[in-house]
Amino acid sequence: MNQEELFKNIISHSKEYGFIFQSSEIYDGLSAVYDYGQMGAELKKNLREFWWKSMVQMHQNIVGIDSAIFMHPTTWKASGHVDAFNDPLIDNKDSKKRYRADVLIEDHIAKILAKADKEVEKAAKKFGETFDEALYRQTNGRVVEYTSKAAEIENRFKTALENNQLEEVRNIIIDCEIVCPISGTKNWTEVRQFNLMFSTQMGSVSEDAGTIYLRPETAQGIFVNFLNVQKTGRMKIPFGIAQTGKAFRNEIVARQFIFRMREFEQMEMQFFVRPGTEAQWYTYWKTTRMKWHQALGFGENKYKFHDHLKLAHYAKDACDIEFEFPFGFKELEGIHSRSDFDLKQHEIHSGKKLQYFDPELNESYVPYVVETSIGLDRLFLAVMSQAYREEKLEDGSSRVVLGLPFALAPIKVAILPLVNKDGLPEKAEELVNLLKFDYNVSTEAKDAIGKRYRRMDAIGTPYCITVDYETLETNTVTLRNRDTMAQERVKVENLKSILAGELSIATLLEKC
Numbered sequence: 001m002n003q004e005e006l007f008k009n010i011i012s013h014s015k016e017y018g019f020i021f022q023s024s025e026i027y028d029g030l031s032a033v034y035d036y037g038q039m040g041a042e043l044k045k046n047l048r049e050f051w052w053k054s055m056v057q058m059h060q061n062i063v064g065i066d067s068a069i070f071m072h073p074t075t076w077k078a079s080g081h082v083d084a085f086n087d088p089l090i091d092n093k094d095s096k097k098r099y100r101a102d103v104l105i106e107d108h109i110a111k112i113l114a115k116a117d118k119e120v121e122k123a124a125k126k127f128g129e130t131f132d133e134a135l136y137r138q139t140n141g142r143v144v145e146y147t148s149k150a151a152e153i154e155n156r157f158k159t160a161l162e163n164n165q166l167e168e169v170r171n172i173i174i175d176c177e178i179v180c181p182i183s184g185t186k187n188w189t190e191v192r193q194f195n196l197m198f199s200t201q202m203g204s205v206s207e208d209a210g211t212i213y214l215r216p217e218t219a220q221g222i223f224v225n226f227l228n229v230q231k232t233g234r235m236k237i238p239f240g241i242a243q244t245g246k247a248f249r250n251e252i253v254a255r256q257f258i259f260r261m262r263e264f265e266q267m268e269m270q271f272f273v274r275p276g277t278e279a280q281w282y283t284y285w286k287t288t289r290m291k292w293h294q295a296l297g298f299g300e301n302k303y304k305f306h307d308h309l310k311l312a313h314y315a316k317d318a319c320d321i322e323f324e325f326p327f328g329f330k331e332l333e334g335i336h337s338r339s340d341f342d343l344k345q346h347e348i349h350s351g352k353k354l355q356y357f358d359p360e361l362n363e364s365y366v367p368y369v370v371e372t373s374i375g376l377d378r379l380f381l382a383v384m385s386q387a388y389r390e391e392k393l394e395d396g397s398s399r400v401v402l403g404l405p406f407a408l409a410p411i412k413v414a415i416l417p418l419v420n421k422d423g424l425p426e427k428a429e430e431l432v433n434l435l436k437f438d439y440n441v442s443t444e445a446k447d448a449i450g451k452r453y454r455r456m457d458a459i460g461t462p463y464c465i466t467v468d469y470e471t472l473e474t475n476t477v478t479l480r481n482r483d484t485m486a487q488e489r490v491k492v493e494n495l496k497s498i499l500a501g502e503l504s505i506a507t508l509l510e511k512c
C-alpha cells in the first residue's frame with residue numbers, strides 16, 4: 001500500500017468507525033470543517049488531557065486558563081493580526097481557481113529539490129556502500145545545479161515577502177513558469193493580500209453593532225490575562241499560562257483532511273521569562289516538546305525540527321516540530337520566541353502597564369515570551385496516521401488495528417459475553433459496573449466473538465474481556481491483548497489490579 005492509499009484508507013476508516021465526519025454532511029458538507037464522532041471525541045479528549053497534564057500538572061509553575069473566543073477588537077489590532085495576518089493570493093484567469101502564491105512557489109522549489117534527491121538516490125544505488133552522499137551533493141554537476149536553483153528562488157522569494165513586494169512574488173511565479181494545475185496555463189492575476197480572520201457583528205441593532213473577530217489563535221487570550229493570572233496566582237517568573245480552545249482561520253488552500261481546517265483547536269502555552277533568558281528557554285521548550293511527542297512511541301525518525309525561513313511578525317526565533325504524515329513531513333507544532341512584542345503592543349493599545357516586578361532584580365519589566373503551540377486536530381491526524389495498520393494474520397485472514405497508545409484509546413476495555421443468553425450478558429453487565437468507575441468500557445453481544453474482536457481492534461481498544469460459561473462457574477474471564485492477540489484466563493477479582501497503570505495517561509507522562 002503506498003502512502004496515498006494509506007491516507008485514503010485512514011480517512012474512510014475515520015468515518016466508518018465514528019472518529020471524524022464531514023461537517024453538515026447531509027447538506028453536502030462545509031469545506032474544511034469537520035465533526036468528531038463518538039470515537040473521535042474520546043480520542044481527542046484523551047490527547048487534550050495528555051497535553052494539559054504534561055503542562056499544568058507536571059509543571060508547578062504553569063497554570064491553565066479558559067478564555068473567551070470573542071475578544072475586544074483592539075486585541076487584534078495590537079497583536080498585528082488586522083494588518084499582517086495575511087496570505088498572498090493569486091488567481092488563474094482561465095481556471096478561475098485561487099491559490100496561495102507562497103504555496104505555488106514553495107511547491108515549485110520542492111519539485112526542484114526532489115529532482116536533486118532522485119539523482120542522489122540513483123547514485124547511492126549505483127555506488128553501494130562506498131557512496132558518500134555529502135560529497136556527491138557538493139560535487140555532482142546536476143545536483144549542484146538543482147540545489148542552487150532552489151536556493152536562488154528561495155532567497156528571492158524570502159526577500160520579496162519580507163519587503164511585502166507582491167509584484168515581485170508574481171514575477172517569481174512567471175519567471176519559474178509555474179502553471180495552474182487545473183488549466184495548465186500561466187495566465188495569472190496580480191498577487192494581493194487576503195486577511196485570514198473571520199469577522200462577525202456584536203450587538204442586536206445593526207447601527208450599534210461592532211465588528212469583532214473569531215480568534216485566529218488562543219494565545220492572545222493568555223496575553224490579555226497575563227497580569228490577572230500573575231497577580232491572583234502569585235506567579236513568579238519564569239512561569240507559564242496554558243490553554244486549549246477553538247481558533248478560526250479563513251484558510252484559502254484548505255486541504256488534506258483535518259490537516260488544515262477553518263475551525264480547529266489549539267493547545268498553546270505562553271512561558272513568561274526574564275529578558276535575556278529567552279534563548280535558554282527556547283532551547284528548553286524545543287527539547288521538552290520533542291520529548292513529549294516521542295513519548296507516544298511512534299519512533300524518533302517520524303519527527304524533525306524545521307527552522308522558519310520567514311519569521312512571523314512577532315517572532316525573534318521560531319521553529320516547527322514536523323511530523324511525517326502520509327503526505328510528507330509537515331508542521332505539527334510551532335515553538336516561537338515572541339520577545340516582549342505582544343505584551344508591549346497590548347500596553348500601547350490599552351494604556352495599561354503589563355509589567356512584572358522582579359524581586360531578585362528589584363526592577364519592573366515587560367517579560368519575554370516563549371510559546372509552544374500545537375494544533376489538536378493535526379495531532380489527532382498524526383496519531384491516526386501512525387496508529388492505523390493493516391495486518392495479515394497467520395491463518396491467512398487480515399485485520400485492521402488502530403495501534404493507539406493504550407492510554408489514548410477511546411474505549412479501554414470491551415466486555416463481551418460469548419453468547420447473548422444463559423446469564424452471560426448479565427455477568428458482563430456486572431463487570432461493566434465493576435470497571436466503569438475507572439475506565440470507558442463498552443459491552444457488545446451481537447455477532448461472533450471473532451467479529452467483535454475485529455471491531456474492537458479497529459477502534460484501538462487495548463483489552464477485550466470475554467465472559468463465557470466457565471466465568472459463571474469459576475468467576476474467571478479471558479483477557480485478550482489488542483496487539484499480541486494473546487488471551488489469558490484471569491480471576492475477576494484480579495482484573496482491576498492487572499489493568500491498573502497500563503491504561504492510565506501516567507504511562508505517557510512518565511516518559512516525557
Ligand code: GAP
Nearest residue numbers: 217219259260261264332333334373374375378
Ligand atoms: N500562536 C501561534 C500560532 O498560532 P501557528 O503556527 O499559526 O502559530 C500553531 O499555529 C499550530 O496550530 C500549528 O502548528 C498547527 O498545528 C495548528 N494550526 C494552524 N493552522 C491550522 C489549521 N488551519 N488547521 C489545523 N491546525 C492548524
